[in-house]
Amino acid sequence: MGAIYALVALGFVTISRASQIINFAQGEFVMLGGVATFFLLNGVRLPYPLAALIAVMIVVLVGFAMYLSVLYPLRKASILILIMATLGISIFLSSTSGLIFGTLPKALPPFTDEQPLMFWGISMLPQSVWVLVSTLVLLTFLYLLSHRTLLGKAMEASSTDPLGADLLGISRSLMVFLAFGVSAGVGAFAGILITPIFFTSYNSGTLLGLKGFIAAVLGGWGKNSGAILGGFVLGIVESLSLAFIPSGYKDAVAFVILLLILYFRPKGILGSPFIDSRRW
Amino acid sequence: MSLLSIEQLTKEYDGIRALDRVSLKVEGGSIKGLIGPNGAGKSTLFHLISGVEKPDSGKILFKKRDITNMESHERSALGIGRTFQTVQVWGNMTVVENVMAGMHRRLKGSLFSYGLWLPWIRTSEKEALKEAKEILNSLGLLGKWESTASQLPYGKQKLLELGRALAMKPQLLLLDEPASGLTLSEIEQLSERISEMRQKGVTVFIVEHHMGMVMEVADEIAVLHNGELIAEGKPENVRRNSVVMEAYLTRGSAGK
Amino acid sequence: MSSQPAKGAQKEFRKRDLFYLVPLWVLSLIAPDPYLYHKKEFKRKDLYYLGAIGLAPLTWSDPHFHHVMVLAGIYAILALGLSLFMGYAGQISLGHAAFFGIGAYTTAILTTRHGFSPFVALWASVLSASAVAYLIGRPILKLKGYFLALATLGFGEIFLVMVRESTDLTGGVIGIFGIPWFSVAGFSFDTYLKQYYLIWGVVAGLFIFSKNLVRSKLGRALLAVAASEDAASSVGINVPRIKLEIFVLGAAFAGLAGSLFACIMSTANPETFGLGVTVPIVMMVILGGMGTIYGPVAGAILLTWLMDILSRYQEYSLPIYSIILILLLIFFPDGIGTRLNVRILYLIGYWAKKRKRDEGKL
Numbered sequence: 001m002g003a004i005y006a007l008v009a010l011g012f013v014t015i016s017r018a019s020q021i022i023n024f025a026q027g028e029f030v031m032l033g034g035v036a037t038f039f040l041l042n043g044v045r046l047p048y049p050l051a052a053l054i055a056v057m058i059v060v061l062v063g064f065a066m067y068l069s070v071l072y073p074l075r076k077a078s079i080l081i082l083i084m085a086t087l088g089i090s091i092f093l094s095s096t097s098g099l100i101f102g103t104l105p106k107a108l109p110p111f112t113d114e115q116p117l118m119f120w121g122i123s124m125l126p127q128s129v130w131v132l133v134s135t136l137v138l139l140t141f142l143y144l145l146s147h148r149t150l151l152g153k154a155m156e157a158s159s160t161d162p163l164g165a166d167l168l169g170i171s172r173s174l175m176v177f178l179a180f181g182v183s184a185g186v187g188a189f190a191g192i193l194i195t196p197i198f199f200t201s202y203n204s205g206t207l208l209g210l211k212g213f214i215a216a217v218l219g220g221w222g223k224n225s226g227a228i229l230g231g232f233v234l235g236i237v238e239s240l241s242l243a244f245i246p247s248g249y250k251d252a253v254a255f256v257i258l259l260l261i262l263y264f265r266p267k268g269i270l271g272s273p274f275i276d277s278r279r280w
Numbered sequence: 281m282s283l284l285s286i287e288q289l290t291k292e293y294d295g296i297r298a299l300d301r302v303s304l305k306v307e308g309g310s311i312k313g314l315i316g317p318n319g320a321g322k323s324t325l326f327h328l329i330s331g332v333e334k335p336d337s338g339k340i341l342f343k344k345r346d347i348t349n350m351e352s353h354e355r356s357a358l359g360i361g362r363t364f365q366t367v368q369v370w371g372n373m374t375v376v377e378n379v380m381a382g383m384h385r386r387l388k389g390s391l392f393s394y395g396l397w398l399p400w401i402r403t404s405e406k407e408a409l410k411e412a413k414e415i416l417n418s419l420g421l422l423g424k425w426e427s428t429a430s431q432l433p434y435g436k437q438k439l440l441e442l443g444r445a446l447a448m449k450p451q452l453l454l455l456d457e458p459a460s461g462l463t464l465s466e467i468e469q470l471s472e473r474i475s476e477m478r479q480k481g482v483t484v485f486i487v488e489h490h491m492g493m494v495m496e497v498a499d500e501i502a503v504l505h506n507g508e509l510i511a512e513g514k515p516e517n518v519r520r521n522s523v524v525m526e527a528y529l530t531r532g533s534a535g536k
Numbered sequence: 537m538s539s540q541p542a543k544g545a546q547k548e549f550r551k552r553d554l555f556y557l558v559p560l561w562v563l564s565l566i567a568p569d570p571y572l573y574h575k576k577e578f579k580r581k582d583l584y585y586l587g588a589i590g591l592a593p594l595t596w597s598d599p600h601f602h603h604v605m606v607l608a609g610i611y612a613i614l615a616l617g618l619s620l621f622m623g624y625a626g627q628i629s630l631g632h633a634a635f636f637g638i639g640a641y642t643t644a645i646l647t648t649r650h651g652f653s654p655f656v657a658l659w660a661s662v663l664s665a666s667a668v669a670y671l672i673g674r675p676i677l678k679l680k681g682y683f684l685a686l687a688t689l690g691f692g693e694i695f696l697v698m699v700r701e702s703t704d705l706t707g708g709v710i711g712i713f714g715i716p717w718f719s720v721a722g723f724s725f726d727t728y729l730k731q732y733y734l735i736w737g738v739v740a741g742l743f744i745f746s747k748n749l750v751r752s753k754l755g756r757a758l759l760a761v762a763a764s765e766d767a768a769s770s771v772g773i774n775v776p777r778i779k780l781e782i783f784v785l786g787a788a789f790a791g792l793a794g795s796l797f798a799c800i801m802s803t804a805n806p807e808t809f810g811l812g813v814t815v816p817i818v819m820m821v822i823l824g825g826m827g828t829i830y831g832p833v834a835g836a837i838l839l840t841w842l843m844d845i846l847s848r849y850q851e852y853s854l855p856i857y858s859i860i861l862i863l864l865l866i867f868f869p870d871g872i873g874t875r876l877n878v879r880i881l882y883l884i885g886y887w888a889k890k891r892k893r894d895e896g897k898l
Contacts (some may be wrong), residue, residue, distance in 0.1 A: 099855060248701040
């Protein structure tokens with residue numbers, strides 16, 4: 001679970017690094033990824049890898065479309081308007097997918113067989129191993145993308161110093177556009193990874209998105225490493241909490257953590273480069 | 281006894297000393313100027329006095345009370361008014377409301393008495409409006425009393441900010457570069473207003489780049505350089521002080 | 537002003553513009569320029585609106601109309617409280633629905649389990665909502681922007697989880713049934729018409745209260761906090777305290793609305809107090825125009841009717857609803873009234889010129 005939070009958190013950070021927008025519809029990307037794969041697999045009967053690939057592409061397109069249709073016209077709007085617009089998109093995506101794909105919860109088959117594996121005496125489901133491994137691969141890829149390529153640097157520049165980026169000829173809109181694509185892709189990927197373990201239904205995205213956001217804040221807002229750390233910490237704390245409180249309260253744990261972290265250390269565990277500026 | 285006294289004030293940002301054991305006094309009823317080249321620590325000193333930031337060490341005494349760790353709204357309640365280097369009028373209100381908001385501390389009443397619009401609230405609001413108009417009149421802004429503050433030209437906004445600070449009836453008024461961005465005639469008007477304040481018994485402490493104006497209105501001048509107080513005294517003495525000359529010449533000319 | 541121009545040359549022009557012009561022209565009157573000082577005084581116009589609200593149910597005696605307007609009134613109370621906090625003080629709250637819920641559940645529990653009269657329960661609801669707001673507001677309100685939004689949202693979610701899980705107290709997911717009608721001194725509000733007058737009477741009272749607040753020292757302080765907190769504290773405004781005060785006041789409004797809501801619906805269940813309420817009330821504040829008092833009320837009426845009309849399309853209602861919200865946000869980010877005022881002035885000018893030109897031709 002921690003890995004999923006980390007991926008969602010990463011999606012938030014990717015967009016906010018490029019544009020200072022917080023995309024409250026991030027969780028819907030995850031949901032869409034899972035639901036679309038399910039549809040392609042069982043409805044269209046495509047082979048698993050192909051279905052996953054197409055699903056990711058669909059969601060990336062949704063991310064692009066969302067930016068072009070809503071957030072680009074609103075690029076000069078205030079925080080409140082942006083929040084409401086992304087919340088509106090979130091409602092739209094979840095209700096539309098409920099309409100198209102049906103409202104029943106869906107579960108994908110695991111990638112490989114379900115025999116638990118033993119690592120040093122700890123038993124793990126193969127799917128969990130898959131999740132961990134693919135998350136690590138994706139993280140490495142994103143790390144390279146954002147720190148080692150010109151594109152990643154351009155994205156970073158357009159967020160931290162918009163004017164400077166303009167002067168260098170970096171198109172901010174293009175950067176944000178790409179960031180939306182990347183973050184939608186990451187979200188969809190997370191959705192495909194998670195659906196074999198947990199059921200995904202049309203309305204599960206919102207909560208997942210919020211938890212991912214909390215993970216990003218927890219680890220240190222605006223940092224990739226913070227998002228990853230925050231995701232895993234949140235996942236571990238949540239599962240540990242099950243030992244002490246009834247399972248129904250599990251969803252509240254993340255928000256209690258959020259209120260505590262915002263009160264005592266809004267910079268998050270690793271500190272945040274953005275927190276000092278007035279906007280945050 | 282001086283109205284404001286600063287003792288051994290030190291403030292560091294990331295290891296750089298913005299202020300280094302600065303001590304100075306502002307006498308009640310006087311006008312004191314603070315000058316220095318860019319980056320000398322003038323604005324830092326102002327932030328510390330008005331409470332936007334807290335010093336690393338040292339003490340600030342106002343009317344013999346230690347205000348070093350007070351919140352800035354408590355300081356203004358004690359009678360410290362200020363203006364800002366970059367104008368901060370409230371653009372979402374009308375001109376007259378800006379001034380009336382300056383009287384915040386002097387108008388009493390709880391949330392409910394305002395919500396129910398009790399009779400004595402009605403009179404106090406009316407008086408506030410009248411007084412705000414008088415202040416605007418003295419600043420020559422009465423003609424625009426109902427327009428939105430953000431629509432005023434820059435110079436007028438600076439005047440409005442002064443009016444807002446005056447509406448507090450402060451004992452000490454901190455002016456952060458009041459003349460920057462103003463035209464010559466506006467500066468003249470401003471120095472007149474500042475000189476008038478002395479007669480009203482308001483103590484004024486000015487940070488200013490515009491040397492001519494400070495020299496004209498101030499009774500006493502302090503000079504900051506690299507976070508240290510290098511000279512203090514009558515304007516004409518400071519002008520002749522060789523250390524001050526050197527500080528300005530080596531840093532390029534910031535005074536005009 | 538006539539919104540029906542002479543037929544003729546402008547036909548293709550009118551086709552495009554009339555469909556939003558005619559219904560919304562009324563709204564443009566409702567949302568006056570909020571900035572002028574003298575506009576903040578009460579006017580004869582306010583009396584006309586009061587009269588219109590009072591007479592409307594007699595003209596349209598359809599119970600459905602009454603019921604929707606009752607809901608609109610409840611939303612208007614919520615939006616009024618939120619407007620003080622968001623529109624004036626410039627803060628963001630996405631957790632207002634929780635206070636609504638606290639009010640509703642307080643009333644539900646007190647009336648069904650402990651046999652209190654709804655009137656007593658009403659005050660208890662207001663108190664409990666304000667008390668929670670006071671406790672939660674102290675730590676939260678020092679945050680800004682997105683973090684404030686997130687923290688309030690988090691608070692709302694925690695509240696929902698608590699309600700769903702503490703089954704003994706709140707009835708869990710199913711909720712509480714059989715809350716009695718609202719009644720004062722033996723007079724029971726048991727028809728939609730009576731409820732209409734109850735709710736809109738409360739709205740009018742709170743409206744006057746809010747309007748008094750915003751034209752006083754407090755309103756100025758709120759606007760000052762929104763524009764520049766540094767400058768606000770430089771004139772002695774205690775910024776954290778005034779934010780807290782207005783947050784608590786907004787919560788009190790919401791608690792009141794929740795209590796009335798519980799009495800009218802006679803049920804309380806967690807479905808009603810989540811993001812499904814937060815999004816519309818925030819939208820009402822935005823649409824009505826931030827920093828106005830008429831705005832949220834107008835926005836509440838408009839959006840409640842929109843939701844009512846859309847609910848006929850059943851499963852398609854949510855997608856359509858969200859698209860409309862997004863479109864409204866894109867085209868009217870400053871609220872419908874303010875933008876429309878400008879638009880209408882432009883149109884009047886356009887018609888006048890056009891007519892002159894046509895007459896010249898004739």
